Amino acid sequence: MTTSLSQRLQAELTGLKDSGLLIHPRVLDQANRARTSVDGQQVVNLASNNYLGFADHPALKEKAEAYLRQWGAGAGAVRTIAGTLRIHEDFEEQLAQFKHTGSALVLQSGFTTNQGVLGTLLKDGDLVVSDELNHASIIDGLRLAKATKKVFKHADMQDLERVLQENDTDGLKLVVTDGVFSMDGDIAHLDRIVTIARRYGAVTYVDDAHGSGVLGEAGRGTVHHFGFDHADDVIQVGTLSKAWGVVGGYAAGHHDLRQLLINRARPYLFSTAQPPAVVGALSAALELVQSDPSFMERLWDNTRFFKAELHTLGFDIMGSQTPITPVLFGETETAFEASRQLFREGIFAVGLGFPTVPRGQARIRNIVTAEHTREDLEKALAAYGKVGKALGTI
């Protein structure tokens, strides 16, 4: 007998519920700021990706409003038909200058950027080598590619070299890595990755979602941090939704890459351009981070303080090097319980368990932002101390 829709939905939901994976997202009652209200309670927010505090920044909202008034609520079409407004082109020029890449193309999100770029670039006979901890959007992007796909052990350079050695091809070779890994907060060893990739004639592809606006001068990103921003054999993609506070994705690199993507990337060809208000807000974000170094300074001051104090309390922060600060609890249920207890203490921090992270490594992922005050972080640390002791973690 044919499966009915309700049978399918119930079977799927029951499966999720039984394995403890059914999600009920908490709801913010106010804008996403360092202090906000979640499910009716005032909290210190350690759960966002709002690194620079731009999501609700007046400068972004002002330029968004100006672009909205002048250019309209929507772009009106996909980019290739009639949706490319002057402000789209100007913003891409601004972004390319910021990234030192010669050109940049903006897509609807970081997720679609990986699909668009990997799906366009890779062909039958090519080789793509991907870090095992790469983001889901890279994994999905690679599903669209006909190339031979191989995975190397996380941040393991010997394993990367082994895979390149064992899988020679006349086609294009691409080594794909996150710039900053989203669950552990470690930085990719780009210096070594690019060197090894070059030894085998491979191009390096960096998804810098968590590095852009966080690492490098004025937040130029992980590729700039390692000095490869002018390199034509390093492709940078990323998101405009984390540190940049709004939404969108980009691919930055050689002019010919942009030209090819305009002609072939399916999200560019078949999905509508970003609305003007988004472009305005993003343009203001790039201006702000370059004119005012205090955002980056506060982000890193807060990061160093919070990490050091958690360490002193006795928590395992898993070697993270960036504002992403995991706190290890071990079992999924412990991490989820810690998150609930922290919430009762007025701290919003989300627990992550298997399959998002490996079994036995359930954690709470905190992201420190430029907007947190010392007082916010001290409140969070006091709560962590209390909860960690109650659960026997410290």
Ligand SMILES: *Cc1c(COP(=O)(O)O)cnc(C)c1O
């Ligand atoms: C968040 C993230 C994305 C997705 O970006 P969106 O703009 O939110 O779609 C892609 N890659 C990595 C590594 C990410 O962390």
